[in-house]
Amino acid sequence: MSGQKVSVGVVGFGFASRTFHCPLIVSSPHLELTAVVERHSDNSKKVYPWVNVAKSTDELFDMDNIDLVVITTPNDSHYTLAKQAMEKGKNVVVEKPFTITSQEASELVQISEKTGKICSVYQNRRWDGDFLTVKKIIENGHLGRLVEFESHFDRFRNFVKAGWREKDDQPGSGMLYDLGAHLIDQALFLFGLPTSLFATISNQRQLKESNVIDDFTIILKYPNDFNVILRSSMLARQAPVLRFSLRGMNGSFVKHHLDVQEDQLKAGLVPSSGGYGVESTDRWGTINSDISGVHVVGQVETANGDYLSFYNNVGESILKKDPNHLIVKPQHGVNCIRVIELAKQSSDEGRVINL
Numbered sequence: 001m002s003g004q005k006v007s008v009g010v011v012g013f014g015f016a017s018r019t020f021h022c023p024l025i026v027s028s029p030h031l032e033l034t035a036v037v038e039r040h041s042d043n044s045k046k047v048y049p050w051v052n053v054a055k056s057t058d059e060l061f062d063m064d065n066i067d068l069v070v071i072t073t074p075n076d077s078h079y080t081l082a083k084q085a086m087e088k089g090k091n092v093v094v095e096k097p098f099t100i101t102s103q104e105a106s107e108l109v110q111i112s113e114k115t116g117k118i119c120s121v122y123q124n125r126r127w128d129g130d131f132l133t134v135k136k137i138i139e140n141g142h143l144g145r146l147v148e149f150e151s152h153f154d155r156f157r158n159f160v161k162a163g164w165r166e167k168d169d170q171p172g173s174g175m176l177y178d179l180g181a182h183l184i185d186q187a188l189f190l191f192g193l194p195t196s197l198f199a200t201i202s203n204q205r206q207l208k209e210s211n212v213i214d215d216f217t218i219i220l221k222y223p224n225d226f227n228v229i230l231r232s233s234m235l236a237r238q239a240p241v242l243r244f245s246l247r248g249m250n251g252s253f254v255k256h257h258l259d260v261q262e263d264q265l266k267a268g269l270v271p272s273s274g275g276y277g278v279e280s281t282d283r284w285g286t287i288n289s290d291i292s293g294v295h296v297v298g299q300v301e302t303a304n305g306d307y308l309s310f311y312n313n314v315g316e317s318i319l320k321k322d323p324n325h326l327i328v329k330p331q332h333g334v335n336c337i338r339v340i341e342l343a344k345q346s347s348d349e350g351r352v353i354n355l
Contacts, residue, residue: 004030004319005029005030005031005032005315006030006031006032006067006068006091006315006318006319007032007034007065007066007067007068008025008031008032008033008034008035008066008067008068008069008070009034009035009036009037009054009060009063009066009068009069009070009090010022010025010033010035010036010037010044010069010070010072011037011057011060011069011070011071011072011073011081012036012037012038012071012072012073013036013037013038013041013043013044014072016072016095017036017070017072018047019262019265019266020122020124020262020265020307021070021072021095021122022036022044022047022048023265023270024270024271024307024308024310024311025070025311026048026270027270027271027272027308027311028308028311028312028315029312029315030311030312030314030315030316030318030319031068031311031314031315033048033050033051034051034052034063034065034066035051035052035053035054035060035063035066036048036051036052036053036054037053037054037055037056037057037059037060038053038054038055039055039056057081057084057085061084061085061088061090062088066090067090067091067318068090068091068092068093068118068314068315068318069081069085069090069091069092069093070092070093070095070122071085071092071093071094071095072095073095074170074172075097075099075100075170075171075172075173075177076100076170076171076172078094078095078097078098078099078100079099079100079104079105079107079108082094082099082108082111082119083107083108083111086108086111086112086115086117086119087111087115089115089117090117091117091118091119091314091318092117092118092119092120093120093121093122093314094108094119094120094121094122094333095121095122096121096122096123096181096182096185096333096336097121097172097177097178097181097333097336097337097340098121098181098330098333098334098336098337099333099337100171100172100177100337101337101341102334102337102338102341104337105330105333105334105337105338106334108330108333109330109331109334112323112330116321118314118317118318118323118326119323119330120314120317120326120328120329120330121185121328121330121332121333121336122310122328123181123182123185123189123310123328123332124307124310125182125185125186125259126185126186126189126310126327126328127305127306127307127308127309127310128259128261128305129259129260129261129277129278129279129302129303129304129305129306130243130244130255130257130258130259130279130285130302131186131259132303132304132305132306133255133285133300133301133302133303134190134244134246134253134255135190136303137246137253137287137300138190138246142248142250142251142253142287142289142291143246143247143248143249143250143251143252143253143287143289144248144249144250144251144289144290145224145248145249146226146246146247146248147225147226147227147247147248147249148226148227148228148229148245148246148247149187149190149191149226149227149228149229149244149246150228150229150231150242150244150245150246151183151186151187151228151229151230151231151243151244152231152232152236152241152242152243152244153179153182153183153231153232153243153258154231154232154233154234154236154241154242155179155233155234155236155241156234156235156236156237157234158205158234158235159207160207160209160210165178165212173212174212174213174214175212175213175214175215175216175232175234176201176213176216176340176343176344177340179232180216180218180230180232180340180343181336181340183218183230183231183232184218184230184336184339184340185332185336187220187228187230188332188335188336188339189332191220191222191226191228193335193339193355194220194221194222194228194355195221195222195223195354195355196221196352196353196354196355197218197219197220197221197339197342197343197346197352197353197355198218198219198221198346198351198352198353199216199217199218199219199342199343199344199346199347200216200217200347201213201215201216201343201344201347202214202215202216202347203215204233204234204235205234205235214233214234214235215232215233215234215235216230216231216232216343216347217229217230217231218230218231218339218343220339221352240256240257240283241256241257241258242254242255242256243255243256243257243258244285248289250289250290250291251287251288251289251290251291251296252287252288252289253285253286253287253288253289253300254285254286255284255285255286255302256283256285257279257283259279259305260277260278260279260283260305261276261277261305261307264276264277265307271306271307271308276305277304277305277306277307278304278305279302279304279305281299281301283302284299284300284301284302285299285300285302286298286299286300287299287300309327310327310328313325313326313327313328314326342355
């Protein structure tokens with residue numbers, strides 16, 4: 001470690017690394033971007049001139065000054081690289097999804113415990129402004145007893161986008177491992193594991209170039225007939241897209257639009273930029289509920305989004321040498337992948353699966 005900062009090496013400099021990881025790493029007071037693995041280019045040096053460019057993961061893992069390795073490679077490489085990094089004495093952050101199978105995820109938990117190294121999954125969507133808002137509404141009981149929680153992450157793309165995420169032969173491709181990992185993690189973070197689930201998973205576009213999953217509905221069932229509905233489609237053209245719909249005994253809350261941070265990071269903003277994470281009033285959600293004896297109807301200001309909190313927490317946990325300080329724990333990654341596996345089983349067999 002360099003003084004009181006954690007030295008970070010990032011594996012890969014593709015879209016996820018350039019957009020979601022490196023800008024946040026350099027913004028954290030606890031972290032220092034030290035090295036990037038790029039096998040065939042030095043593009044990271046154009047943005048971050050001080051970094052060392054490694055030409056292989058072995059080269060990065062052998063660097064004594066690297067404390068934390070961030071893995072942003074295709075999904076089917078996550079398990080192997082995270083395992084190798086921890087066995088080389090590195091703490092790790094793995095881009096979601098954690099792994100392809102829950103067995104692999106469980107093994108990474110065991111390796112983390114054996115080596116004493118911090119291991120986390122990049123679930124930045126826990127710090128979406130809309131999700132933080134929904135969490136406060138639930139915690140404060142503003143809707144009374146919650147009976148239904150619906151969460152969407154929809155897009156419109158009626159063609160195949162270049163890249164491994166839409167390749168049939170690529171393990172972990174398709175929307176279930178991509179957007180599904182976010183929706184499932186958010187639900188489990190709020191409500192824990194369900195008692196049972198039912199899912200329908202399909203390829204609706206039926207394009208000859210790709211047959212990956214592009215649509216799913218997962219219903220997580222909890223005691224007292226409380227249901228969580230997770231929905232994602234690649235053919236949702238209606239705007240604005242629904243993000244959250246909550247129903248309770250006293251009222252409801254509805255939120256459209258996606259969190260602003262992804263678009264801001266794409267545009268080159270960073271957490272210190274003016275207006276970062278702040279949503280305009282026309283995008284706020286609406287509530288209609290009886291709260292403390294008062295009937296309230298109107299807009300709810302969206303909490304500021306804060307992806308930087310993920311990396312600040314990881315940095316603090318490493319400096320404290322305290323895995324319990326982690327907000328996104330590796331076991332959360334195991335639970336998320338297990339729900340994905342059971343959702344696939346439910347869809348294949350057309351039945352409710354008990355956990």
